[in-house]
Amino acid sequence: MNIINTDPKMKTKRIITDQKGAALVEFAVVLFLLVVLVFGAVEFGILYYNKQIITNASREGARAGIIAYGREAYYKTDGDIKEIVKNYCINHLITFSGSPDLVDEDITLVPGDRTDTASPPFEFGSSFTVAVTYNYGFLLPGFFGFGDVPISAATTMNRESST
Secondary structure: EEEEOOOOOOOEEEEEOOOHHHHHHHHHHHHHHHHHHHHHHHHHHHHHHHHHHHHHHHHHHHHHHHOOOOHHHOOOOOOHHHHHHHHHHHHHHOOOOOOOOOOOHHEEEEOOOOOOOOOOOOOOEEEEEEEEEEEOOOHHHHHHHHEEEEEEEEEEEOOOOOO
């Protein structure tokens, strides 16, 4: 610290010329904000990706529910459709807690005119809806102030023709 005294009659004036720690403090503040922005962008990017995966899983389930090639081996039961949706989610969702915990209650089937006992299990022109709900857990939930965020998607498809 340098003390400059220009006039003996004036009070001594102190001027701080040593600023070695100022850059470190500024860097710490900026680094914290940068880390928050980067982690926030990554978290919401993964959330958006998982939303697309849930949408695609509902599409796969709806497609499996309406498709038939004229052979009974291709007809899917409600249990088969739920397994297709679960397997798609398990293989594609990004989670930080291991495998996604999707249960049968998270998958809703609205059959329209579809029944598991008929062969084929639906009338042509009938609709079939698959709705999927998944609770996305953030990596740093307390830090961002969020708990689990439910994301859901529903797909309705119509059986158009027999070919």
